[in-house]
Amino acid sequence: VQEKLSLLKENTHNTVNSLLTDLALERAALVDAKIANGETIGLLEGIPFGIKDVYMLQGTYTTASSDLLKNYKSAYTATAIQKLLDAGAIPIVKENCDSFGHGSSSENTIFGAVKNAVNPELVGGGSSGGSAVNVAKDYTIFSIGGDTGGSVRQPAGYNNVYGLKPTYGRISRYGLMAYASSTDCVGPLAKSVEDIRIVLNTMSGKDTKDQTTYTSKTIEEDSILNASNIKTVGYFKNFIESEAIDAQIKADFLATIEKIKAKGIEVKELDFFKSDILVSTYYTLAMAETASNLSRLDGTNYGDRIEDKNLKESYAITRSEKFSEETKRRIVGGNQVLSQGFSDEIYLKGLALRDAISENFEKDFEEVDIILSPVTPSRPPKIGDSLKDPLAMYLSDAYTVGFSLGHLPTLTIPQGTETGLQLTAAKNNDELVLKFANFLK
Numbered sequence: 001v002q003e004k005l006s007l008l009k010e011n012t013h014n015t016v017n018s019l020l021t022d023l024a025l026e027r028a029a030l031v032d033a034k035i036a037n038g039e040t041i042g043l044l045e046g047i048p049f050g051i052k053d054v055y056m057l058q059g060t061y062t063t064a065s066s067d068l069l070k071n072y073k074s075a076y077t078a079t080a081i082q083k084l085l086d087a088g089a090i091p092i093v094k095e096n097c098d099s100f101g102h103g104s105s106s107e108n109t110i111f112g113a114v115k116n117a118v119n120p121e122l123v124g125g126g127s128s129g130g131s132a133v134n135v136a137k138d139y140t141i142f143s144i145g146g147d148t149g150g151s152v153r154q155p156a157g158y159n160n161v162y163g164l165k166p167t168y169g170r171i172s173r174y175g176l177m178a179y180a181s182s183t184d185c186v187g188p189l190a191k192s193v194e195d196i197r198i199v200l201n202t203m204s205g206k207d208t209k210d211q212t213t214y215t216s217k218t219i220e221e222d223s224i225l226n227a228s229n230i231k232t233v234g235y236f237k238n239f240i241e242s243e244a245i246d247a248q249i250k251a252d253f254l255a256t257i258e259k260i261k262a263k264g265i266e267v268k269e270l271d272f273f274k275s276d277i278l279v280s281t282y283y284t285l286a287m288a289e290t291a292s293n294l295s296r297l298d299g300t301n302y303g304d305r306i307e308d309k310n311l312k313e314s315y316a317i318t319r320s321e322k323f324s325e326e327t328k329r330r331i332v333g334g335n336q337v338l339s340q341g342f343s344d345e346i347y348l349k350g351l352a353l354r355d356a357i358s359e360n361f362e363k364d365f366e367e368v369d370i371i372l373s374p375v376t377p378s379r380p381p382k383i384g385d386s387l388k389d390p391l392a393m394y395l396s397d398a399y400t401v402g403f404s405l406g407h408l409p410t411l412t413i414p415q416g417t418e419t420g421l422q423l424t425a426a427k428n429n430d431e432l433v434l435k436f437a438n439f440l441k
């Protein structure tokens with residue numbers, strides 16, 4: 001813990017939180033004492049980990065990398081984080097990210113852009129960029145990101161680590177600051193499938209504080225070592241044949257397909273919705289939900305407040321000054337699609353498309369065990385570029401958002417390239433993606 005903390009002090013792309021440092025050292029001393037006493041310790045006991053700064057951890061700041069909440073202290077601890085604490089893991093850092101999860105580059109933050117671990121001129125990816133970089137650079141053993149439309153999987157791909165978006169509802173969202181509640185997922189990032197398995201098992205389970213959670217079976221170590229029940233995989237033809245895909249990403253993906261065929265697995269081409277439909281469906285719903293979720297941030301109950309003539313003016317100036325441009329773009333867009341005259345035309349259409357996307361997946365999983373996809377159509381941009389073109393940034397989410405809308409378990413595995421490979425299975429079949437990841441190793 002001490003070693004990792006000393007590394008973090010040099011790490012400018014982190015919210016190093018001194019309150020957290022003291023807590024970490026206290027907890028580490030307890031584990032040391034146990035070891036000195038000859039007591040056996042648990043698998044996660046004493047393991048230092050990072051937390052995307054959107055999770056409540058009582059007594060520490062939870063800023064969502066935003067100006068509005070930069071002085072906000074968590075009043076309680078998120079269920080997923082509490083389970084890790086109960087298992088003895090030690091949080092050492094609240095990690096830099098796109099503010100409220102709004103972004104794909106970790107540049108929408110008051111703490112400065114997160115630099116890519118492989119090439120510091122490029123973005124770290126987002127929104128869980130700090131989490132992916134910390135794992136890639138061995139500053140943390142694992143980190144807990146949040147994935148609404150790709151925020152764990154995409155930075156994992158950009159930094160060559162593993163990142164899982166579990167089935168929606170497998171892990172409680174209680175204490176995760178809500179972005180788009182209908183697709184928000186808690187997701188671990190780590191350097192091995194085994195670490196992902198252990199952390200996933202620890203955080204999973206039904207929670208009365210999140211009614212979308214369900215009870216899941218523990219994934220045993222042995223059960224993910226044998227992939228003989230995986231016979232057929234598929235991929236979306238239109239993703240790979242799209243004009244928007246980077247030539248290198250396409251070549252890497254097709255090489256992977258050949259490798260899989262050579263291992264005796266059948267590979268099928270599948271039909272799917274076009275990227276622009278996926279991206280517009282996701283952003284319609286995500287913006288609507290975030291406009292609603294962030295309406296509570298008016299400077300009254302949480303975070304900083306700017307006083308003005310009256311209450312209404314105070315709300316307006318607090319929100320205008322303290323939300324970032326990207327966050328305001330989403331709130332304005334979200335309120336528009338929810339407003340009278342637009343909601344039937346846009347929001348309800350988004351909901352219908354989401355159902356159609358889920359049905360498409362159900363059909364696919366009657367035919368194949370796993371769906372493969374590149375994580376992104378494009379390579380990580382240079383720092384500064386995404387800010388100039390928000391629409392291009394939204395389009396870079398084309399390959400991750402569909403799986404979010406479908407509530408499916410999806411894992412990014414590193415490929416030694418800049419973007420990684422995504423493995424997806426049917427709902428509640430998180431075990432199968434871990435199995436296939438081991439098989440591909």
Ligand code: GLN
Binds near residue numbers: 101127146179397
């Ligand atoms: N990049 C996507 C967005 O900005 C996904 C973000 C996320 O998963 N939190 O909405």
